Amino acid sequence: MKFGVVVFPGSNCDADCYHVVRNVVGQECEYVWHESKDLRGFDAVILPGGFSYGDYLRSGALARFSPIMQSVYEFAEKGGLVIGICNGFQILLEAGLLPGAMLPNDNLEFRCGWVNVKVENADTAFTRLYRPGEIVRMPIAHHEGNYYAEKETLDELERSGRVVFRYVDENGCPSREANPNGAARNIAGIINERGNVLGMMPHPERCSEAILGGEDGRRLFLSMVRALCS
Amino acid sequence: MKYKGTVVVTLKDGIFDPQGAAVRGSLLALGYPQVVDVRMGKNIVLYLDVPSKEEALSLLDEMARRLLANPVTETYMVSVEEWCSRP
Amino acid sequence: MKYKGTVVVTLKDGIFDPQGAAVRGSLLALGYPQVVDVRMGKNIVLYLDVPSKEEALSLLDEMARRLLANPVTETYMVSVEEWCSRP
Amino acid sequence: MLEDKDSSGKPEPLNVSREATKTFPGVKTAKTPWREMGLKDQEYELIVEKLGREPNYTELGMFAVLWSEHCAYKHSKALLKTLPTSGPRVLVGPGENAGVVDIGDGLAVAFKIESHNHPCAVEPYQGAATGIGGIVRDILAMGARPVCLLDSLRFGPLSHPRSRFLFSGVVSGISGYGNCLGIPTVGGEVFFAEPYKNNPLCNVLCAGILRHEDLHKGQASGPGNIVMIVGHSTGRDGIHGCTFASEELGEDAESRRPNVQVGDPFMEKLLIEACLEMMATGAVVGVQDMGAAGITSSCAETAARAGTGLSIEINKVPMREKGMTPYEVMLSESQERMLLIVKPEKVETVESIARKWGLNVAPIGVVTGSGLLEVFDNGEKVASVPVKLLTEGPVYDPPAEEPAYIRENAHFSPESIPVPETSWFNEILLELLASPNIASKEPVYRQYDYMVRTDTVEGPGRGAAVIRVKGTRKALVFSTDCNGRIVYLDPRAGAMWAVAEAARNVAVTGAQPLAITNCLNFGNPEKPDIFWQFKEAVEGMGEACRVLETPVTGGNVSFYNETEGEPVYPTPVIGMLGLIEDVEKRVTPGFKLKGDKIALLGRVWGDGRSLCGSEYLERIHGVVAGSPRQPDLGLEKALIKTLVEAAGERLLRSAQDLSEGGLGVALAESCILACPGARGAKVNLQGVCPAGYRLDAVLFGECNSAVVVSFSPDKEEALRDVCAKNGVPFSVIGEVDGDVFTVEAGAGTTVIKVTSADMTGAWANGISRSLI
């Protein structure tokens, strides 16, 4: 399977995703420069974390106009797997590939640390190797992860099982304390209707090796590989 | 350059504005109980080289819609004034 | 509440504005060569409960000086309008 | 390109009057402009004498910045020469942009620490942000990929509103800039004390990894090579920033707006990627960051190192403001710029890489053999100065005199402090854990992305930072340390203390300490008592580095950290680099399993002297006084050897060094940082209490050369042997337990009994409580 990691000016988790796909998950991986317009030959595309264009206007707002994004639309249209992590999630929202928008964290701080996340839907191409309702530990690191959407949108997301990850406490409860940024309904990750475009704030690539303090992220990449093989 | 455009981008009413709330909190602590509410927005000034004021306005509106404001969470207001040269 | 005050905080002239520069870069790439310069600032709206417009203005000025603007790098402008009740 | 006609190194006469009538920023009187620029009369005379003529304004400006304390090290150079700087692993020592240390397998580490104190005092957010930017470019200039940052911060007590403002501004500046670069901030320190109230310290360490063959230097070698500038355009920002950094802060500090620069981390990120790509093509002969004094210093320094000259066409510099004078362009401290020396046939390669990343780039001159820095503005020569004269500013040997407070201190008797009732010790421990100097720094580091790059094996909050090196089994270990209170009481002992603590912090992870970088933060060196502090501290640091075999590979001096005559505590911050050969063998600070034994390696003194300068004495008794004990460097070295060997043989389950708060706090922290399930300990101090001890000193006295470890009972023999072989005292003092921490002083007298939940609560909320 061949993964593409898009490099925007200001991306900085590109190398981390590349490392995990190649050296931990053992799949082919290539960087894709944001000015490229070609995603032929790729089976999955990762929009990595970072500060594309410095995130100067709003996170992801400037990146969505990069030439590569047209190809990402088309790639998604054809059913290719697209995952946006952190800044990548913000870009997917700005680009309209996923519904809603990001607001600054309600604590007004950049927040880095580990959070507990519940896998609300283990029946997606990205989560099939998790148990339904499983609680996993993943790192977050962002200033704008306060997910917002109108009530109808949120209800629709919930109804159709498109809330894939939710911030919870150790007991699996989506409490206020477990919410690191004020995200609506503790939402940490959502998927599109067709099930091939996922956006999430936590960083699975930072928890794919035991030496980094956790391995819960690895199964996300392995799920993608499994989905692509079947 | 001929026109100085201003795009004011604000959070939609009804969306909680934590920054505004924090500023209000600080103002209360500084002794300003008269402050009932605070909302933070962006003030984006764009210097434009276009032939007419109408064109300036429609350009600003287009840029605000496409890039400067996020329609999910924000609204914007556009204004323009003549401008000879920047100081 | 009676007055709606607005404090517009902008970077002093001569201080480089990286945000404005990045936004201008994107606008150029989006096909807006008419944009000569962009400066990002803050638009802070404060709803005040004070007896008079003068008082509103002087309060806004004081708060801008003390908290809302950083005198080292920023300047500000204050304006006020009457306001019956927030929508 | 310009002709290289003159190679004599002698300046040709210049029409000085042309510019003499121009006015320029910051200079009010035209009569003695050097004074306004920060030069002394005798320094000006020296310039005239050496130059053989009067300099014009542009040249004078160039001298003023390069002869400022910040650039010329006028007051420190002589003493810094006494430091040990070489060792088998040192590839590049002081003098270049950063030191470089061999870590085997063809790899090396470039690292350096630098201050941005004065800018932070005026505009904390931008001051800290641009401080990060500067040190990162230093590492980049060595050809290294920057891989981590550490921040060493000092503020006044958080009870002052100004301190809170500076604290939150500096921390968010580091967060805002560092996070955007994708370089993790993996550790640091925060210390609060009254003398930092108006003069916060913000020191940032950056480290990068490179292959030996990728090492670059800041040298403008090869006449005919092209001088290029890449990165941001040049504006009027920060003119005379380094002169500003070379003065005491006056009341007008806030109005010094032109010296404040705004950081653009996005541009810096692009600059990092672009420069690494350019260097990889072999196009770059020399590279230098533009920090203080901008184009002037980067040109002069690269030429001086290579023994060449440079001819610069100032009008070719990409500018962001109209009508800038040569003076302004030469002195601008606009951020995010690098100077490159490029082979002529590779100019296009460099240009195309810059374009790819959306950066300004321009050839601005050529390397010459003249020994001169010549500046042309649209063909007209506006400056011509020998490079050597610019870079070899005057060196002073100022008078040093022991301050009166040191003598008064000698009379302080710690025995005058009563030992508290035994029933108070629980409370005292909790109070110390809640002290912002000891409490968890999570409110700070949770704002830093410390995990990006997926190499952070142990991040902030867990002792020294451990960074793996992908593709090897190795890990780098970093710690920054300095207890200014101790240095104030005894600068010589205090500086040794800082080196010893940094080495020990690194060694408890199982790493061999390899080398240091340092940032010397002091008051006004023209005052004899301040210079005495400096001299003592540098000598103490040198001695400790010699004994511990950790050479000094670089550093930074920040003087004039005083406001209205109030200096900071003398604060020589040590940044230590250590190496673990096998990252799987690293040791972490928290207890692990119930039933594991706990031992003290090294010793506690238990006497009044060990209370001098302690957190306990200040926090509980409100006293900062006395003569702290000079560390036993021989024992320290043996202890370090022991820790490295014990880790290598996997004898240890945890290790935590004694520092602020002494043995009591070290044990408590081992409980707090433990894995769930075993968060308590049962300790009996009988075996480590010396004759005539005082209990508060045993528990909270601060001394060096001591570490708390825990280990599986079956490893006791082996561990005892390693200690014995190295001559390190080994005393078993207890065992890891459920979730209560108890300490008995003798048979049956319990002096501390507290749940780990209570300790964790006090420690975790210490900083947030003092912010209310």
Ligand SMILES: Nc1ncnc2c1ncn2[C@@H]1O[C@H](COP(=O)(O)OP(=O)(O)O)[C@@H](O)[C@H]1O
């Ligand atoms: N400013 C800071 N930035 C990042 N990490 C910090 C900072 N201050 C303290 N830390 C981290 O908190 C932990 C405790 O700090 P400190 O008490 O100084 O440690 P030590 O006693 O090991 O020197 C360390 O892991 C340190 O790296």
Ligand SMILES: [Mg+2]
């Ligand atoms: Mg410490």
